[in-house]
Amino acid sequence: MNLIPWILLLLLILEHLVFLPRVFKRAGLTAWHGSIPGLNYWTWLKVIGRPWYWILLLIVPGINLAMLVIMQVELGIVFNQRSTADQWKMGALPWLFIPLLSKSDEKHVGRRDWSKKKKSVGRDWGESILWALIVASVVRAFFFEAFTIPTASMEGSMLVGDYLYVSKTAYGAKVPQTPVAVPLIHNALPGSLTPSYTSWFSLPFMRLPGWKEVERYDAVVFNFPHGDSIVVDHQLVGHDYYGILRREAISQCQGNLELFESDRKTYIDLARKSMASKYGIASRPLDKSENYVKRCVALPGETLEVIDGLIHINGEAIVPPPGVQFEYRVIFNTQLDARRAIKGLELTNVDLGSARKEGDQIEVILALTDAEMLLLENGSLAQSIVRMDVSGRQGSNEMFPNVRSAEFDQWDPDHVGPILLPKAGLTVTLDQRNLDLYRRAIDVYEGHDLQEINGTISIDGVETDQYTFELDYYWMMGDNRHRSADSRMWGFVPSTHVVGRASFVWFSKQNEAQHGESKIRWNRMFKSVQ
Numbered sequence: 001m002n003l004i005p006w007i008l009l010l011l012l013i014l015e016h017l018v019f020l021p022r023v024f025k026r027a028g029l030t031a032w033h034g035s036i037p038g039l040n041y042w043t044w045l046k047v048i049g050r051p052w053y054w055i056l057l058l059i060v061p062g063i064n065l066a067m068l069v070i071m072q073v074e075l076g077i078v079f080n081q082r083s084t085a086d087q088w089k090m091g092a093l094p095w096l097f098i099p100l101l102s103k104s105d106e107k108h109v110g111r112r113d114w115s116k117k118k119k120s121v122g123r124d125w126g127e128s129i130l131w132a133l134i135v136a137s138v139v140r141a142f143f144f145e146a147f148t149i150p151t152a153s154m155e156g157s158m159l160v161g162d163y164l165y166v167s168k169t170a171y172g173a174k175v176p177q178t179p180v181a182v183p184l185i186h187n188a189l190p191g192s193l194t195p196s197y198t199s200w201f202s203l204p205f206m207r208l209p210g211w212k213e214v215e216r217y218d219a220v221v222f223n224f225p226h227g228d229s230i231v232v233d234h235q236l237v238g239h240d241y242y243g244i245l246r247r248e249a250i251s252q253c254q255g256n257l258e259l260f261e262s263d264r265k266t267y268i269d270l271a272r273k274s275m276a277s278k279y280g281i282a283s284r285p286l287d288k289s290e291n292y293v294k295r296c297v298a299l300p301g302e303t304l305e306v307i308d309g310l311i312h313i314n315g316e317a318i319v320p321p322p323g324v325q326f327e328y329r330v331i332f333n334t335q336l337d338a339r340r341a342i343k344g345l346e347l348t349n350v351d352l353g354s355a356r357k358e359g360d361q362i363e364v365i366l367a368l369t370d371a372e373m374l375l376l377e378n379g380s381l382a383q384s385i386v387r388m389d390v391s392g393r394q395g396s397n398e399m400f401p402n403v404r405s406a407e408f409d410q411w412d413p414d415h416v417g418p419i420l421l422p423k424a425g426l427t428v429t430l431d432q433r434n435l436d437l438y439r440r441a442i443d444v445y446e447g448h449d450l451q452e453i454n455g456t457i458s459i460d461g462v463e464t465d466q467y468t469f470e471l472d473y474y475w476m477m478g479d480n481r482h483r484s485a486d487s488r489m490w491g492f493v494p495s496t497h498v499v500g501r502a503s504f505v506w507f508s509k510q511n512e513a514q515h516g517e518s519k520i521r522w523n524r525m526f527k528s529v530q
Contacts (some may be wrong), residue, residue: 005201012068012095016040019102023047023075027108041071048074049111060138061203062179067134072098079106133183140184142173142208145500147221147291153478153485154293155367157323157530158219159521160350163507164293164529166221170501172210177203177287187288193232199285205496212501214474216313217321218296219502219529222476225445226490227289232280238290240490241281245271246397257397261404286496293502294476294486295321298421300495304475305417306488309387311477312417322530325367327353327388327482330376332362337381344381345372348510367480388482390414400491401436408436413481416488422469430457430465437491438467445494446470471495502529 020034024043033043038055045054048071058064069091076082076090079101089097149162158164168174181197182189189196214220229241236244249271253259260267275281297311298304305312309326312318332338342352345368353365361383368376376382393399395409399416411417420428422441428434435452442459443450446469451458457465473492478484487493508524510517 002200008095015095015098019099020044022102044071044075047108048078050074057134057138060141061176062181063134063137065180076101077112078108078110080109081106082112137183141176142168144168146506147293147502149293153480153483154295155325155350155480155483157321157479158293158502159508159510159524161509161511162505162524164502165504165506166500167503168500170210170212171214171498172207174287174499175203175206175208177205178285179203186291187284193234193237197288202285205286214296214299214498216296216299219293220296220474220476221291221293221499221502222493223286223289223497223499224292225493225497227284228286228444229281229283231275232282236279240485243489245275246402248275250397257395257404291499294478294484296474297477298475300421300423300472300474301426303418303420305419306415309414309481321479323369323479325369325480327365327367328373329386329388330364330366330382331358331384332364332381333360333383335362338362338364341376341381345375367483390482398489400487400489403436405436407433413488421475422471422473422492424469424472427466427468430467441469441473441492441494442467445496474498504528
């Protein structure tokens with residue numbers, strides 16, 4: 001953490017306590033109020049003629065810094081320091097000019113009277129925009145935020161082009177950790193990869209109380225756990241940095257997984273240097289990593305297993321939510337039959353995969369819900385419907401925990417686990433399997449120095465064979481099971497990364513490239529997310 005901003009802020013607060021009493025006395029108010037933290041800002045608002053509720057904005061990270069600048073400028077204004085230069089000095093260098101103001105002979109003349117002088121159009125618009133941004137920033141940070149669905153990973157329940165209302169009060173809003181940022185922009189300036197924030201001033205993780213816990217099958221928006229680093233490229237920036245790095249390292253081994261595993265660190269380092277040289281690599285704070293939306297399918301402390309695509313919790317199969325899709329290889333007698341089936345099921349380009357001719361027949365890969373698959377089975381258009389075999393993804397290092405072992409090499413998107421999800425207070429034995437599963441949780445998400453040397457495990461320098469988790473963790477999966485990069489590929493979502501609950505669709509628009517035609521989906525407007 002950079003201490004300089006904190007030192008400057010502390011120095012400014014101390015200066016307020018020392019010099020505001022003199023300022024208050026010259027304004028005809030009680031001088032000693034300036035020496036009482038909190039009360040001094042309440043009285044300051046009286047001095048500048050502003051409403052009491054402004055003090056509430058002083059406790060909002062990021063907004064409070066803007067409010068202090070505004071209050072400092074207005075403090076100079078009510079003491080007749082009204083030139084543009086004076087306002088810049090009070091706003092940018094209060095450490096110098098508040099003490100000078102307290103010792104000056106300037107009289108308290110109050111706020112400017114605009115009843116006899118019309119504000120310029122620029123000033124009027126500027127003030128309106130400033131306050132609109134402040135209010136919108138508070139709402140966005142603590143109450144709700146609008147998100148859009150950019151990919152088909154949740155297709156079946158949430159569609160590409162859906163705009164979601166995401167409630168941040170549901171699980172408790174996270175206090176912004178990087179509060180100095182361009183308002184209403186998540187992590188990069190529009191049309192670029194230039195950060196929209198500065199990380200020189202940061203806050204520790206804090207969450208306000210919520211009114212519910214994450215429940216099974218909630219559609220959850222979260223900060224992507226592997227988003228702490230990014231490849232600085234428009235096509236790669238939102239994807240799994242560690243997955244990209246691993247694939248690049250394996251490609252440097254000409255796809256030889258045994259060679260890669262024989263010296264994983266060396267090849268990862270080579271891949272990192274190659275990616276840094278070709279694109280650039282950057283880090284991102286937790287609250288500025290990419291926002292993902294998936295469905296929570298397993299909760300802290302539960303044992304999850306995926307068997308032939310069906311989720312089992314604590315050994316029992318659970319009923320999947322409506323809208324879950326799998327890919328199927330469907331054979332039609334003719335192209336006309338294929339077109340009629342696609343049109344009848346109202347499938348779009350997002351649901352379609354590759355197609356190829358088999359003699360007079362045509363084979364099409366389709367992403368279908370159970371209901372759509374049954375309609376095809378019971379109809380006369382499809383000659384054959386077979387769910388896609390994804391076992392070819394076994395043993396590729398693609399599946400979590402992204403290491404090779406006799407067990408993990410058998411995992412694919414339809415077969416995962418069993419995996420015990422960490423829960424705060426849960427203690428596990430650190431055998432090799434658990435180290436592979438929980439290493440990142442211990443080392444990165446919970447911030448401990450995990451070392452394994454010659455079979456001896458130490459955490460923060462203390463030799464141990466057990467670990468007790470400090471956080472809760474969730475397992476998130478996309479409803480489009482065969483077309484979703486989710487916990488099956490990159491693992492657990494810590495409670496610190498949970499942003500909010502997707503509540504309803506407030507707008508929905510499909511585009512021609514992905515759906516075959518461009519139109520507003522009026523039937524999805526204000527539809528709740530199931």
